[in-house]
Amino acid sequence: NAGVTQTPKFQVLKTxxxxxxxxxxxxxxxxxxxxxxxPGMGLRLIHYSVGAGITDQGEVPxxxxxxxxxxxxxxxxxxxxxxxxxxVYFCASRDISGSDTQYFGPGTRLTVL
Amino acid sequence: xxxxxxxxxxxxxxxxENLTVYCNSSSVFSSLQWYxxxxxxxxxxxxxxxxxGEVKKLxxxxxxxxxxRKDSSLHITAAQPGDxxxxxxxxxxxxxxxxxxxxxxxxxxxx
Numbered sequence: 340n341a342g343v344t345q346t347p348k349f350q351v352l353k354t355x356x357x358x359x360x361x362x363x364x365x366x367x368x369x370x371x372x373x374x375x376x377x378p379g380m381g382l383r384l385i386h387y388s389v390g391a392g393i394t395d396q397g398e399v400p401x402x403x404x405x406x407x408x409x410x411x412x413x414x415x416x417x418x419x420x421x422x423x424x425x426x427v428y429f430c431a432s433r434d435i436s437g438s439d440t441q442y443f444g445p446g447t448r449l450t451v452l
Numbered sequence: 453x454x455x456x457x458x459x460x461x462x463x464x465x466x467x468x469e470n471l472t473v474y475c476n477s478s479s480v481f482s483s484l485q486w487y488x489x490x491x492x493x494x495x496x497x498x499x500x501x502x503x504x505g506e507v508k509k510l511x512x513x514x515x516x517x518x519x520x521r522k523d524s525s526l527h528i529t530a531a532q533p534g535d536x537x538x539x540x541x542x543x544x545x546x547x548x549x550x551x552x553x554x555x556x557x558x559x560x561x562x563x
Contacts, residue, residue: 343494374553379461381540381553382495397550429494439483439544441551443494 340365345430345444352420352451360415360447362430368442369435371413372397373405375426376446382429388413389435420451455479456543456554464560465531473526473539473557481543484517484524485551489538531561 346361364371372387374397384397388407402424404416413432417424427448433441456477465471475484483502487495499508501517501524508515512535514527524541541554 372550379555381456381458381555382542382551383553384550387550398552431494439485439500440497441485443496445492446494 342366343430343432343442343444345428345447347447348445349448350450352417352449354421354451356420357416357418358420360417360428360430360449362413362415362444363411364413364430364432364442365411366432366434366442367410368432369410371407371430371432372441373403373413373415374429374431375399375424376429377426385415385428417449420449422451425449425451456541456552458539458541458554458557460557461555462558462560464562467532467561467563468530469561471528471531471559473528473559475524475526475541475554477522477543479543479545479552480521481545481552482521483544484521485542485544486515486524486526487540487542489540489556495538495540528559531559533561533563535559536561 343364369390373385374382376382383399386405388394427446429446430444431441459474485500486498489495499515504519504521506517512529516525539557542551
């Protein structure tokens with residue numbers, strides 16, 4: 340199993356550009372989520388999904404969209420990037436009915452100029 | 453918004469020393485998790501505590517959940533350089549078990 344994979348590893352955007360951060364998991368987990376990590380603030384939940392076709396907002400959803408068309412994939416879209424979205428983004432998944440272990444991807448470091 | 457405050461924010465100690473990291477909140481959580489994160493990687497789960505007053509040991513690491521399920525501590529005995537990393541606590545609540553992460557404690561253990 341590859342676990343949770345994220346692409347790209349690094350990305351630099353200009354203000355106003357759009358992009359999609361990819362996340363995939365091969366563990367058949369129902370629950371997937373996106374976090375951003377900023378210095379001194381821990382990880383903050385952006386959006387999450389409890390299954391295909393179901394998404395909900397987390398703590399800091401503004402400026403981000405998500406969709407969950409399959410169990411495996413949970414892309415995060417930035418519609419119009421802003422410097423405040425410079426951060427490290429982590430995708431995570433867990434088995435919602437079993438173990439409480441949440442598996443994180445390696446992260447995407449995004450810089451918005 | 454639930455907040456989890458961790459202290460200290462930074463800790464630099466020598467190999468063999470003991471240390472304790474604290475995770476405090478005014479909110480009650482159904483469970484609390486501790487993660488360790490190394491540079492360039494995602495957090496990795498160390499332990500989950502569920503019951504108020506629960507104590508779990510993982511080799512040289514001892515985790516405790518407060519009686520009121522609002523706070524937790526991580527104690528490391530005889531720290532080693534391999535313990536170096538960012539330690540994060542995270543409280544779970546709600547039907548979807550959403551996690552609220554603490555602010556993190558960056559630990560450096562030197563020889």
